[in-house]
Amino acid sequence: MPITSWKVGAGGTARATASMLDPRLIADLRAARRVVVFTGAGMSAESGIPTFRDRLTGLWAQVDPMEVATARAFRANPQRTWDWHVQLAEAVRAAAPNAGHAAIAALEQAGPEVTVITQNVDALHHRAGSREVVELHGNLLRLTSFVDEEAAFAAASPTICRVCDGYAVWEHCDPYAERGDLAAIELRAGPVPRCPGCGALLRPDVVWFGEPLAVDAIEAAWNAVDRCEVLIAVGASLEVEPAASLPWRALARGARVVEVNPVPTALAAQCHAVISGAAAEVLPALFAAIWPER
Numbered sequence: 001m002p003i004t005s006w007k008v009g010a011g012g013t014a015r016a017t018a019s020m021l022d023p024r025l026i027a028d029l030r031a032a033r034r035v036v037v038f039t040g041a042g043m044s045a046e047s048g049i050p051t052f053r054d055r056l057t058g059l060w061a062q063v064d065p066m067e068v069a070t071a072r073a074f075r076a077n078p079q080r081t082w083d084w085h086v087q088l089a090e091a092v093r094a095a096a097p098n099a100g101h102a103a104i105a106a107l108e109q110a111g112p113e114v115t116v117i118t119q120n121v122d123a124l125h126h127r128a129g130s131r132e133v134v135e136l137h138g139n140l141l142r143l144t145s146f147v148d149e150e151a152a153f154a155a156a157s158p159t160i161c162r163v164c165d166g167y168a169v170w171e172h173c174d175p176y177a178e179r180g181d182l183a184a185i186e187l188r189a190g191p192v193p194r195c196p197g198c199g200a201l202l203r204p205d206v207v208w209f210g211e212p213l214a215v216d217a218i219e220a221a222w223n224a225v226d227r228c229e230v231l232i233a234v235g236a237s238l239e240v241e242p243a244a245s246l247p248w249r250a251l252a253r254g255a256r257v258v259e260v261n262p263v264p265t266a267l268a269a270q271c272h273a274v275i276s277g278a279a280a281e282v283l284p285a286l287f288a289a290i291w292p293e294r
């Protein structure tokens with residue numbers, strides 16, 4: 001498998017990018033009708049989002065992740081976990097999509113059907129205008145009820161709350177509460193809010209350590225990968241399964257795979273091209289090189 005590898009610095013241009021790509025690969029990418037862009041923490045780093053798994057900087061340097069980002073931590077101390085996520089939410093609200101997010105959103109206008117599969121919980125792809133986004137690890141700014149498996153198991157006959165879809169094991173249900181009442185509650189400083197319907201504590205709708213991915217999200221990701229002709233992996237560490245195997249799944253099905261990452265991963269030895277650089281610089285140049293008529 002031919003491998004193209006180069007670095008794009010701050011001065012990277014579409015012309016330079018095109019000259020470095022194998023012409024046959026450019027032709028394959030240009031002919032693609034379905035493209036998957038798979039993004040990880042590196043995608044959001046230039047927007048100033050503290051990365052979830054980077055223990056050296058940002059919010060993760062101040063805490064042990066096991067004390068704020070697990071179901072066990074929330075059960076033991078809901079307020080501490082909530083307060084920590086409020087800090088992260090403030091960072092997300094203060095951030096803006098970068099040129100890489102914008103380039104991905106604009107790619108839809110170039111013709112191919114684009115599905116974004118992201119490990120990020122910051123919703124920056126949505127804010128940039130991407131329409132088809134699979135959020136593997138959830139969305140920080142969306143809330144859901146905390147389903148305490150132990151309490152649900154202990155309850156005599158748990159029912160499903162029609163507002164939050166969680167197990168309603170609380171007694172003070174509000175029969176008039178609606179889903180809109182839940183959607184109106186935000187991840188803000190203050191006491192941990194409760195579901196307006198069943199009274200269950202609310203939590204950010206993200207995948208904490210030790211929790212499984214949502215089945216519908218991983219199935220949507222697999223479907224998109226199985227249908228794509230091109231997969232571009234951007235800033236993903238590829239350490240966490242099952243997300244990490246998505247590029248290999250695409251390769252096994254014959255798709256062209258390109259990695260964009262300041263620090264290439266194990267994928268680099270297998271994929272069709274590797275571009276060492278930051279997403280905000282590389283993606284606009286790469287897309288302009290592949291789809292210049294856009």
Ligand SMILES: [Zn+2]
Nearest residue numbers: 161164195198
């Ligand atoms: Zn509820």
